[in-house]
Amino acid sequence: LAKTTQPISMDSYEGQEVNITCSHNNIATNDYITWYQQFPSQGPRFIIQGYKTKVTNEVASLFIPADRKSSTLSLPRVSLSDTAVYYCLVGEKNQGGKLIFGQGTELSVKP
């Protein structure tokens, strides 16, 4: 499984765009990049998944360069409720497979 590296913490202000970058130098050909969000005292929640280029949904965008050795989760116009831990996971997309979480990035959004 590819090892991921993310910043331990980030600070932002309401209304700003936040970009969280994840490094995964050893990503394999069959690996996908998935991001989960975890609020305090809650279970993780799926945000977005991608393989290459750009993926966008109603919550976030995921940018993946051509070499796929890193990825950037972009949260547009964050609010206080976006304060959470964000996890980057890299692995094959297979049904029933375990998720391997790292330490994640603790995002703190200030007013």
Next chain:
Amino acid sequence: EPEVTQTPSHQVTQMGQEVILRCVPISNHLYFYWYRQILGQKVEFLVSFYNNEISEKSEIFDDQFSVERPDGSNFTLKIRSTKLEDSAMYFCASSAGRATGTYEQYFGPGTRLTVT
């Protein structure tokens, strides 16, 4: 929107006692999981379950742990003789059997287990 539910939300038990943590996965899901998170640490995989048997388990999931799907809706995690180091938040998760594109896992709110 369907969701995974877990009971109880908080369980306090004495060392050496047995505990059963209960989960109701999303109704049409076929894959079930237990994870745990010790306070201040990362989420750790314990076990996955499919077709009434364990698919994969981690090193943490030793003989003190067991899982069961006693009926068509519940999924339980039993710890036979709890230790102090079992104190953690335990999350149940489930994922769909059909191809959804992302194979995302849906997590419950967790059960906080405190072993004294």
